[in-house]
Amino acid sequence: MSHLSDDTMDRARQLVELYPHPRSALVPLCHLAQEQDGWLTPEAIAEIAELVGVSPAEVHGTASFYDMLHTEPVGRYVVAVCTNIACMLRGAYELLEHVEQRLGTGVGGTSPDGLFTVEDAECLADCGRAPCVAVNHRFFGDVTAQRFDALVDDLVAGRLDDEVPPHGTLIRVRRHGGLRVGADQVAAERRAMAERAAAAKAAEAAEAEAEAAAAKDAAAEEAAKDAAAAADGADEAHGADEADEADDVRPADGGS
Amino acid sequence: MAITEPPKIVTSRLAHDDSHTLERFLATGGYEGLRKALAMTPAEVAAEVDAASLLGRGGAGFPAGRKWSMVRPGPLPYLVVNGDESEPATFKDHLLVERDPHQLIEGVVIAAYALQVAQVFVYIRGELALGLExxxxxxxxxxxxxxxGRDIFGSGFSVDIVVHPGAGAYICGEETALIESLEGKRGFPRIKPPYFxxxxxxYxxxxxxxxxxxxxxxxxxxxHGGAAFAALGEGRSTGTRLFALAGHVRNPGVYELEMVKTTFRDLIYAPVLGGGILHGHELKAFVPGGVSAPWLGPEHLDVPLGQDEVAACGTMLGSGSIVVMDHTTCALRAAWRITRFFWRESCGQCTPCREGSGWLEKILWRIExxxxxxxxxxxxxxxxDNIAPGVSWPPQQTTICVLGPSIPSSIASGIRMFRDELLLHVKEGACPHG
Incomplete structure (x- = not known):
């Protein structure tokens, strides 16, 4: 009996299949586990490790690098108050003070009722509506103390359940579509494409070589003529050499 | 300078509430660019992008066409789209992924075709839940x-796109860190070279x-053709660009403006743009291109919004985000908050960045x-000076990525522009701004 539910496990396997190397699915799987549990439990870490083929310590070590992945339990709502420069200039620290008072806990803490965890966030990229607050990564802009209180009331009363899912649920739109062919076929197609491109390149190079050879012949002819004629003819031959070099360069540039 | 009225290149649909839907997208010319591209050769598509002289909009401003030319002709194994927007006060990509996701997808498929890529990963900042959805x-x-998917519009070209959510780490915006993160690891930037x-x-x-x-x-x-794009703007800065305006202005927001044709003064004060400083206050200073950039003051208001024009002032246009600070702002507190950000977001690989950011934050807070x-x-x-010897701009590199050397920008700016105000903190034993 696995810790991750059957549905979560199915989605996890689908995610792993999206990538050429399973480990790439590590962070998306951590998000998925948080969707189930609200945070990243040791049991989930162990199963993610198995799914992507690394040790649980590797999963923990990677997850702990990222702010959004919580290896300790958090509230149903993670309230991130941005305090970076744009929000600070518009009263973010005063707002944060109010948030802490209202929720009865400081930065990093969870409210006594277990509902809210408070974060002092770096820039959330919503600076046009500073100061901004994100609840479970859903944005609220131009937040005042009064608006924050109303927001908390709405969340507690369940009036924002559609807009703000419980912590951990990040992307509610599931992927459908995709190439829907085996990796073998994609690889074969890529090889064929590479061969076609290589052949085109070779043809181009051959053509360029022929052109270059022709130019060289012409240059040599001219040089011979020039040598036989006057001394200033040497300059022209040098010019032809330069043109020759330029011709050599072009095909390498992809004929663009 | 007069504000020009260039065509809306990336924000044309935003007047519509349903700009993110396929119906609206198709009704407003959506996927027509892709159909046109598929009728051309990949080389011809790349040539249009070259002709547009499109500078990358991530922050470094590297020409997109040149990035492509390093790997062309294809096929290229992977194309990765960087949507990990986290530079403080930068919120333009947030807007694009939420409000016009089909436009992004169309652009991605065009790029995939030009580069002959079969697999694309679109890495989007994890905090942007609605954008991801x-x-x-x-x-x-x-x-x-x-x-x-397969055989796009009957062209024979196939590509698969996977949306990959980040999980909260500023450093993953650095492209090698983003790749590490996409491989399922901690977002540690990779040692250069290779530079690209x-x-x-x-993999x-x-x-x-x-x-x-x-x-x-x-x-x-x-x-519309690369030439039409290149006809907008001036010099190396072609086309339009999204500018994110925040801080003490009446109308903060994202504005699409023609490059170089608009100045900081226009952006901050024009009634149709920033609308001036909040509460009629005086401008004290502004950050011109993300918090990694050295600050500018009122004397720089007439500098045009162009890559080279801003660079000539010893700073950068960077991510195109402008933070306005009015005369009531404590310059020391602003520098402290920016430094605190770097300290929290340093990945910890390099000593100057990991240790330096913490020490700087503590000293700044002590003064404040x-x-x-x-x-x-x-x-x-x-x-x-230990993080970026000489504390010059662009900074000397002592670390694996540019996060570390960006740390001194705000501190050096604060000391250079407001030395007396900083010293007043020491003399009065308190912040003069309360």
Whole structure:
């Protein structure tokens, strides 16, 4: 009996299949586990490790690098108050003070009722509506103390359940579509494409070589003529050499 | 300078509430650029992007066409789209993924075709939940519409796109860190060289990494031609660009403006743009291109919004985000908050960045809270000098990525522009701004 539910496990396997190397699915799987549990439990870490083929310590070590992945339990709502420069200039620290008072806990803490965890966030990229607050990564802009209180009331009363899912649920739109062919076929197609491109390149190079050879012949002819004629003819031959070099360069540039 | 009225290249649909839907997208010319591209050769598509002289919109401003030319002609194993927008006060990609996800997808498929890529990963900042849902939803629709997947619009070209959520780490916006993160690891930037993932990228394969706004420009460039794009703007800065305006202005927001034709003064004061300083206050200083950039003052208001024009002032246009500070702002507190950000987001690989950011943050806070010493300003500069020797711009590189050397920008700006105000903190034993 696995810790991750059957549905979560199915989605996890689908995610792993999206990538050429399973480990790439590590962070998306951590998000998925948080969707189930609200945070990243040791049991989930162990199963993610198995799914992507690394040790649980590797999963923990990677997850702990990222702010959004919580290896300790958090509230149903993670309230991130941005305090970076744009929000600070518009009263973010005063707002944060109010948030802490209202929720009865400081930065990093969870409210006594277990509902809210408070974060002092770096820039959330919503600076046009500073100061901004994100609840479970859903944005609220131009937040005042009064608006924050109303927001908390709405969340507690369940009036924002559609807009703000419980912590951990990040992307509610599931992927459908995709190439829907085996990796073998994609690889074969890529090889064929590479061969076609290589052949085109070779043809181009051959053509360029022929052109270059022709130019060289012409240059040599001219040089011979020039040598036989006057001394200033040497300059022209040098010019032809330069043109020759330029011709050599072009095909390498992809004929663009 | 007069504000020009260029065509809306990436924000044309935003007047509509349903700009993110396939219906609206198709009704407003959506996927026409892609159809046109598929009728051209990949080389011809790349040539249009070259002709547009499109500078990458992620922050470094590297020409997109040149990034592509390193790996062309294809096929290229992987294209990665960088939607990990986290530079403080930058919120333009947030807008694009939420409000016009199909435009992004169209741009991505055009790029994939030009580079002959079969697999694309769109890495979107994890905190952008609605953006992730919108892009995934749009992608599902695009597969069904035949704009992504097998045999796109009957052209014989196939590409698969995967939306990959980040999980909260500023450093993953750095392209090699983003690749590490996409491989399922901690977001540690990779040691350079190689300087570009074009040499060694995702899974060790050649990879191109392009920004969301860069991709979103492609449908218009293909539909109207690179020359039409290059005709906008001036010099190296062609086309339009999204500028994110925040801080003490009446109308903060994202504005699409023609490059170079608009000045900081226009952006901050024009009634149709920023609308002036909040409460009629005076301008004290502004950050011109993300918090990694050195600050500018009122004397720089008439500098045009162009890559080279801003660079000539010893700073950068960077991510195109402008933070306005009015005369009531404590410059020390602003520098402290920016430094605190770098300290929290340093990945910890390199000593100058990991240790330096923490020391700087503590010294700044000591001064701000009234316990500063007169020699603290020299101490700050000494620590900055250890992170980026000479504390010049662009900074000297002592670390694996550019996060570390960006740390001194705000501190050096604060000391250079407001030395007396900083010293007043020490003399009065408190912040003069209360």
């Amino acid at each position: 919108r892009v995934q939803g749009a992608l599902n629709e695009a597969y069904e519409h035949g704009a992504v 993932p074009a040499a060694i990228g995702l 060790g394969e050649p990879t191109v990494v392009n920004n969301v706004e860069t991709m979103s420009n492609l449908p218009w460039i293909v539909a 809270s009234g316990a500063g010493r007169e020699e603290d300003l020299d101490l700050l500069m000494d620590a900055c």
